[in-house]
Each structure stands twice: as C-alpha cells, then as structure tokens.
Amino acid sequence: MPGALNFSQCRDNRGSWTTEVAINALAAGPWCGGVFTGNRYVCLFTLAQTVAGVGAAGQLFCTHSTDGGNIWSTPVFTGYTGYCSGIARTAQGILVAAVWGAGGTTHTGFLQSRNGGEGWNNEFEFGLAMPDLPLPPTVTALQDTVFCVWVSGNVPQFLASSDGGVTWW
Amino acid sequence: MPAISAGYCGAAASFTLSGQYRRGRYLTIPHENVPLTLFLKRCTGPVRKPCAHPRVGTVSVGEYCSDGEIEIMPLTTDCAGNYSVTVVGSYLAAALAVGPWVANPAFSCGSPPAADNPANAAWLPFVRDPASIARYGCPRDIGASGTAISSGLGDLINDETGGISDASVINGLCGYIAPTGVCSECQNTTGAFFVTRPTAITVVRPGDGTVQYQAQSLSGSYTLDFYDNFTGAGVVAYYVKDGSFYQVGGAMVHLTDSCGRTETIGTASYPGVSQIGNVDWPNIVSVTVSNWVGECSPPLYTSFAGPEGPLFVSGPLTAATRPRILRDVYPAVPTLTDLCINAFPSFGIRLQTCTGETPERLQADTHDERLAVSWLTATGGTLRTAVHLSPLRHIGNSAEGWEAAEVVESAGADDIGMAYLPARALYLSYMLGGAAKRRLNPMAGAAGGWGLATAAVPAVSRHSASGRAEGQAFRFRALG
Numbered sequence: 001m002p003g004a005l006n007f008s009q010c011r012d013n014r015g016s017w018t019t020e021v022a023i024n025a026l027a028a029g030p031w032c033g034g035v036f037t038g039n040r041y042v043c044l045f046t047l048a049q050t051v052a053g054v055g056a057a058g059q060l061f062c063t064h065s066t067d068g069g070n071i072w073s074t075p076v077f078t079g080y081t082g083y084c085s086g087i088a089r090t091a092q093g094i095l096v097a098a099v100w101g102a103g104g105t106t107h108t109g110f111l112q113s114r115n116g117g118e119g120w121n122n123e124f125e126f127g128l129a130m131p132d133l134p135l136p137p138t139v140t141a142l143q144d145t146v147f148c149v150w151v152s153g154n155v156p157q158f159l160a161s162s163d164g165g166v167t168w169w
Numbered sequence: 170m171p172a173i174s175a176g177y178c179g180a181a182a183s184f185t186l187s188g189q190y191r192r193g194r195y196l197t198i199p200h201e202n203v204p205l206t207l208f209l210k211r212c213t214g215p216v217r218k219p220c221a222h223p224r225v226g227t228v229s230v231g232e233y234c235s236d237g238e239i240e241i242m243p244l245t246t247d248c249a250g251n252y253s254v255t256v257v258g259s260y261l262a263a264a265l266a267v268g269p270w271v272a273n274p275a276f277s278c279g280s281p282p283a284a285d286n287p288a289n290a291a292w293l294p295f296v297r298d299p300a301s302i303a304r305y306g307c308p309r310d311i312g313a314s315g316t317a318i319s320s321g322l323g324d325l326i327n328d329e330t331g332g333i334s335d336a337s338v339i340n341g342l343c344g345y346i347a348p349t350g351v352c353s354e355c356q357n358t359t360g361a362f363f364v365t366r367p368t369a370i371t372v373v374r375p376g377d378g379t380v381q382y383q384a385q386s387l388s389g390s391y392t393l394d395f396y397d398n399f400t401g402a403g404v405v406a407y408y409v410k411d412g413s414f415y416q417v418g419g420a421m422v423h424l425t426d427s428c429g430r431t432e433t434i435g436t437a438s439y440p441g442v443s444q445i446g447n448v449d450w451p452n453i454v455s456v457t458v459s460n461w462v463g464e465c466s467p468p469l470y471t472s473f474a475g476p477e478g479p480l481f482v483s484g485p486l487t488a489a490t491r492p493r494i495l496r497d498v499y500p501a502v503p504t505l506t507d508l509c510i511n512a513f514p515s516f517g518i519r520l521q522t523c524t525g526e527t528p529e530r531l532q533a534d535t536h537d538e539r540l541a542v543s544w545l546t547a548t549g550g551t552l553r554t555a556v557h558l559s560p561l562r563h564i565g566n567s568a569e570g571w572e573a574a575e576v577v578e579s580a581g582a583d584d585i586g587m588a589y590l591p592a593r594a595l596y597l598s599y600m601l602g603g604a605a606k607r608r609l610n611p612m613a614g615a616a617g618g619w620g621l622a623t624a625a626v627p628a629v630s631r632h633s634a635s636g637r638a639e640g641q642a643f644r645f646r647a648l649g
Contacts, residue, residue, distance in 0.1 A: 003649025005633075010642040013592035015607050016626060020646070029649035030530070030584075034634035036643065043634070048649045069643065086533070086634055135527045140535045142561055149533040149542055153526055156542040156555050157568045 002026040002048035007034075007041070007069045023063060023072045026051060031136060033084035033097050035117070041065045042117035043072070044084035044097055060084060060099065064117055078120045080111060085136035088165075090144045096165035098148055100136030108137055108148070110165040122165075130159065130168070139165075187253035202427055205244040205252055206270040241270055248428035424448045425455035532587035532632060534595075535560075541595055541614040543577070543587040552582035552599055556614040575616045577608065586632025588642045589613070596642070598630040605630045 005027035006020035028048035035042050042064045050056045054075070060082055061075035082102030089095050095113040097120065102109065108130040111120040130137065130148060137150035146165055149158045159168040186207065246252045423433045426448040528544035535541070540557040555574040557563070563570050583600040590596050595614035598607040605625035612618030635644040 001649050003647060006646045006648070008644055008646075009638075010588075010590055010596070010644075011640060013590045013594045013609075013611075015590065015594075015596045015598070015609060017644070019627075020629075023645075027647045027649050029647035030631060030633055032633040032645050032647040034643065034645035035636055036638035041638070041643065043645055045645075045647060084634075087636075089636075133527055135529070135531070138531055138533045140533045140540065142535045142538055142540070145561055147533070147535070147540060147560060149531070149540070151528045151531055151542065151544045154544075154546070154553060154574060155568050156544070156557070156571055156574075157566075158540070158557075158560065159567070160560070160563075 001028070003029050005029075005032060005043070005045050007043070007065070007072075009069060021069055021072075024075060028057075028083065031083045031085045031100070033087035035087040035089050035095060037089060037093065037095070037116040039066065040116060041069050042087065042095065042113075044078065044087060044099075044111075044117075044120075045075075046081075046083050047075075058082070058102075062117055062120065078111070080120065080122075082109070083136060084111075086138035086140065088139040088141035088146045090141050090146060090164060092144055092164075094164040096139055096141070096146045096161070098137060098139040100133070106132050106134055108133065110139075110148075110161075112165050114164075185253060185255040187251065202248070203246045203250070204269045205246065207242040207244055207254055207256075243269060423455075423457045427454050530583075530585045532585055532635075534587060534589050534635065536589040536593060536595075536613060539613060541587065541589070543585055543597060545582055545585050545599070549580050550578070550582045551576060551580055552578040552585060552597075554587075554595075554597065554610075554614060554616075554619070556616070572616045575619070577619055578622075584631045586630055586635065586644060586646075588632060588635035588644060589637065590642050591637060591640050598625045598632070600630045604628070 002025065004025055005023040007023055008017045008020045010017050023043060024045065026048050028046040032046070033044040042062065044060055044062050047055050047057055047059050047061055055061065055077050058081045060078045060080045062078050063072045063075045065072045080099060080102065082099040085098045085100050085108075087095055087097045093114075093116070095117055097111040097113070098108055099111055100106070100108045109122060111122050113120045130150075133150055137148050139146055139148050141147065144162055146161045147158045148161070148168065149156060151157070161168045242254065242256075244252050244254055423431065425431050430448045432447040526547055529547040529550075530545040532543045533540065538559065538561055540560040541554065542556075543552065543554040545552050553574045553576055555571045557571045559570065560567075577597065578599065578601060581601055586596075586598040588596050590609075593611075593613050595610040595618075596607065597610070597619070598605060600606070601622070605628040606622040607625040607630075608622050609620050610618040611620070629646065631646050631648070632644045633647040635642060637643070
C-alpha cells in the first residue's frame with residue numbers, strides 16, 4: 001500500500017524529534033533503509049505501485065539529501081527489486097544494504113555501494129548466506145564489521161561480514 | 170603363482186593364473202566383482218603367416234601371427250578381489266585384462282587400405298567393452314604378480330619397443346591393443362593383448378566442475394551419488410536436479426557395497442571431499458543419509474530437509490574453475506531452509522537455528538561496540554530488547570553472548586522504533602493501546618535500564634530505518 005516516506009532527526013538525548021520531512025508519497029512500508037555517509041543522507045525504498053515513467057511496484061529506488069534532510073533528490077532506480085530493511089556504513093565508508101523479498105521470495109540479499117549510495121551492486125563470491133526468513137532481518141555496523149541481525153524464537157542472532165557484505169561468518 | 174608352463178608349441182600342460190584386483194589410491198582395497206578377461210593363445214601347428222598389418226604407433230610394419238586360436242575367457246573377481254583360473258592345454262601365451270572384452274567385429278587380417286590410419290580399430294583383434302573402460306579404467310591395479318605370468322618365450326605383454334615389465338604394468342604403464350611382435354615362427358610372439366588406461370576408477374565429473382555455492386530446497390526423492398574430486402583424493406557426494414549437479418555436504422552417508430562391507434563418511438569437508446576407504450564404491454548397493462554428527466556445524470552454507478533430517482548443500486556445479494560471481498541479489502532459488510548456519514567455512518561454529526517465530530518488527534542498532542536489538546512478537550505484541558556487549562569479539566554461535574532479553578511490554582505493543590541517541594541513550598518507541606509511547610534507556614540498552622513509558626513526541630512510533638549523523642540521530646519512516 002502506498003504511503004508516505006518521512007525523515008526526521010533528534011539532536012538531544014531525550015528523544016525529541018524534528019518535524020518530519022516528506023521524501024516520497026508512494027513508498028511501500030514498513031521497511032526502508034537509511035544511512036548518513038558523512039555528507040549526505042541516503043535512503044533506499046521500494047515503490048509501492050507502478051508509476052508510469054518512474055518505475056514498477058517492487059522496484060528499489062535510491063534518494064539522497066545533501067542539505068541535512070530538507071530536500072531529497074529524484075529517486076533513481078537501483079536496478080534491483082525487493083525491500084531494503086536497513087543500510088549499514090562501515091568505517092571505510094562502504095554501504096551495505098540488506099534487501100529482502102525480491103520477486104515474492106523470502107530471501108535476503110545484500111547490495112553494496114562504494115560511492116556513497118550513487119550506485120549499488122552485489123558481487124557475491126559464495127551466494128546467499130542468510131537463512132530464509134518470513135520477515136526481513138536488518139543490518140547495522142561497528143567499525144568495519146557489518147552485522148545482519150535476525151531474531152528467531154525470541155533469540156537474537158547475527159551474521160557478521162568484514163568485507164563489506166560479500167562474505168558472512 | 171606358477172608360471173605359465175606352455176612353451177613354444179609345447180606339450181599340453183596346465184597352469185593356474187591367480188591374483189588380486191585392488192583399487193584405491195594406494196591399491197589397498199580389494200575390488201570385488203570385477204570382470205576380467207583371460208586371453209589364451211592356443212598353439213596348434215603354428216606357422217609364420219604374414220598379415221600385412223603394420224603395428225600401431227612407431228613400430229614398423231609387422232605381422233600378425235594368426236596361427237593358432239586366440240580364446241577369450243571371462244572371469245570375475247570375488248569379494249576379496251581375488252581371481253584364479255586354471256587352464257589345461259597347449260598354449261603359447263596368455264594375458265589377463267580388466268573388463269569384458271569381445272572380438273572386434275571390424276577386425277580383418279587382410280591388407281588394410283593404403284590410406285588407412287595405422288591406428289584404425291580394424292587392426293585390433295579384440296576390443297573392450299566401452300562401459301568397462303569408463304568403469305574400471307586402467308588395470309594398473311590389477312595386482313597380479315607379473316613375473317608369474319611370463320611364458321619364458323618372451324614377454325607376455327609387449328609394447329612398441331618390446332616387453333613391458335610386469336612392474337610397469339602394475340604401475341600403470343599403458344600398453345596397446347595390437348598384434349604383437351614379429352611372427353618369426355612365433356617364438357617371440359606371445360600373442361598377448363593388453364591395454365591399460367592411466368585413469369582412475371570411475372570418473373563421473375559433474376558439469377564442468379565448478380562450484381557455486383547456493384542454497385537449494387528439495388522436495389521429493391533424490392539420488393545421492395559420488396564423483397571423484399579433482400585431485401583424486403576422495404569423492405564428493407552430489408545429486409542431480411533439473412540437469413544441474415549439486416554437491417552435498419554436512420551429512421553422514423552410510424554405504425554398503427555388494428560384498429557387505431559398510432562405511433560411514435562425512436560430506437562436510439570443504440569443498441566436500443570425502444575419503445572412502447573400505448567399501449568398494451563402484452559397487453555400492455545401499456546409501457543412507459543421516460544428520461551430521463557432533464556439536465560443530467559443518468562448514469557449509471545452507472540446508473534442506475533430507476531423507477533423515479537436514480542436509481547441507483552447496484552447488485550447483487556450473488561454471489569454470491572457481492566460484493562464479495553472482496550478479497543477482499537473488500539467484501533463482503526457491504524456498505530456502507528452515508535451519509540456518511554460519512555462512513563461510515567456519516569450523517567450530519554451532520548451528521544457529523531459525524525455526525522459531527520471526528518477530529513482526531525488528532530493530533537493531535550499534536553503539537560503543539554494543540549491539541542492541543528490539544523486537545515485537547508476531548502474536549500478542551510482546552516487546553523485548555536485548556544487548557550484545559561484544560559482537561566484534563564473539564566466537565561461535567551468535568545466539569550466545571547476549572544479555573538476557575528484557576520484556577519491555579508484555580502484550581499489545583505494535584509498530585516499534587529504536588535508535589541510539591547522540592549521547593548513547595537507547596531510544597525505544599512503540600504503539601500501545603493506540604497511543605505512541607517512548608522509553609529511554611540511559612544505560613545504552615542494558616537490561617533493567619529502561620525508564621518509564623511516556624508519550625512520544627511527536628506521537629508516532631515506527632522507525633523503518635534509523636542511524637546517527639554528527640550530533641544527531643535520524644530516522645526514516647515508511648508508512649505504507
């Protein structure tokens with residue numbers, strides 16, 4: 001179902017959030033990915049419905065803001081489909097996005113960007129690493145290690161990658 | 170083993186030829202039920218008879234000594250790989266070859282066409298069953314005591330330059346199928362025919378032998394088979410699905426051969442090579458599969474429900490000599506598994522199950538080397554949080570090392586959001602009873618650190634994504 005994709009910030013330690021800025025009105029929820037690259041905010045979201053001249057429902061688009069989240073660029077199709085459920089940024093600036101549910105599946109794949117979200121690709125030496133999950137996992141990073149986290153039976157677990165999401169252990 | 174006692178057109182005598190056919194890398198395994206063929210050249214008024222056939226290879230034109238009869242006698246080794254045959258009569262020579270042989274229907278002792286290839290099969294008096302060539306390969310492991318099968322009139326087995334020592338035969342030096350020797354009154358013509366092929370036993374090499382690791386889901390019945398791996402040091406279990414070959418790892422395979430020997434091998438070693446050291450694997454009659462034994466997960470990539478439990482699979486074998494680089498986020502695979510394991514070869518990693526309920530919503534964030542997770546159960550709306558204090562240094566099962574999960578709301582929660590705020594407090598928001606709530610944990614998410622729920626400002630809860638920039642936290646909310 002199409003819905004708003006909004007952005008807001010919190011600059012205190014109490015959880016006071018700024019007024020939301022609308023990024024797009026046709027995004028699919030509840031998942032999207034967002035990250036700060038040092039000079040821009042980057043967001044990956046899925047188009048909820050086909051829009052003539054823009055893209056088809058289920059396609060994954062990227063948009064960014066270079067003014068602190070006030071103005072967002074025209075979304076650009078990444079070339080992939082599915083739902084982004086998180087973006088992690090390593091200390092080296094590599095972005096790793098978890099993408100789940102392409103083609104109606106329940107697989108999780110990973111996209112990588114080495115140019116701050118301008119372009120995305122995936123080059124896997126060993127294919128899929130994540131188990132099949134009915135709902136998407138999420139990703140986060142510490143230093144140069146990316147964690148793909150999921151919960152099963154109230155037990156949190158993760159795979160880690162130290163090469164930008166190419167291989168996982 | 171007695172020597173062949175038949176001399177040149179000697180009187181009738183008897184001899185026994187016996188030995189053991191062995192296989193294996195070190196020729197240590199008896200090879201049962203192997204078809205052998207004994208060639209016997211009966212000495213019946215031998216005369217020199219030009220044949221006009223040049224010999225194969227570099228040898229100049231020679232003659233095929235067509236005097237007498239050449240018989241072929243099929244033999245079969247027993248379950249210990251032994252064979253034994255006693256021949257009575259007047260024979261000029263004998264030879265033993267592996268596999269069933271038949272008279273070459275195309276053979277002709279007449280003059281070959283001038284333009285004919287000297288290696289033309291029509292010059293070969295006997296040919297081997299092609300299936301046996303593939304199955305049994307080179308008889309280098311024939312195991313016969315070669316010195317015992319010398320006729321005393323020359324070498325029983327000849328190559329282009331003369332006799333092949335028995336040791337050479339045993340070690341795999343290949344001879345050829347051809348008329349042998351110059352038939353000068355047959356004294357140097359032992360009439361032996363022998364072929365060897367420097368190959369291992371059965372080679373079934375799936376595809377072009379390249380590994381691409383990819384999860385597979387199976388339903389129905391599949392045949393588990395083996396092929397020798399690229400180094401010849403073992404075998405790899407595989408099955409065939411939709412025309413592709415898939416290695417199987419992480420399973421215990423129990424084998425029984427036609428002689429009743431049994432053996433259990435694991436198929437988990439990378440890249441799936443297993444050693445079979447007891448059973449005669451070309452003659453395996455029974456294969457059953459069971460789960461990997463032990464606490465350690467096999468170093469493989471995914472699993473499927475095998476006939477006796479989960480199996481772990483890698484494959485298919487489709488590309489060149491190294492794992493193919495995938496360009497698609499989602500290789501065309503169907504449903505994956507109900508078990509999950511760590512992805513890259515990692516010995517000692519315990520299996521991580523993922524068969525439990527998957528949360529309706531999940532949030533994770535990192536701060537100061539800690540990893541915080543919050544999740545909302547799909548049924549009942551229970552909101553839990555947990556923190557891993559050292560995810561960068563974890564060893565083994567990532568399901569371990571977490572602080573005890575804390576129930577923040579026991580029921581009725583929905584639409585959660587979570588993020589570390591700039592000064593390390595963990596922020597948690599959710600809907601409860603139609604109202605947006607928030608909690609703060611100034612202890613960076615530690616259990617017992619959650620403050621009381623207050624109204625979220627603004628009155629929204631969902632985080633689709635969140636993170637931190639310079640001096641701020643941010644969140645994206647996809648409301649569709």
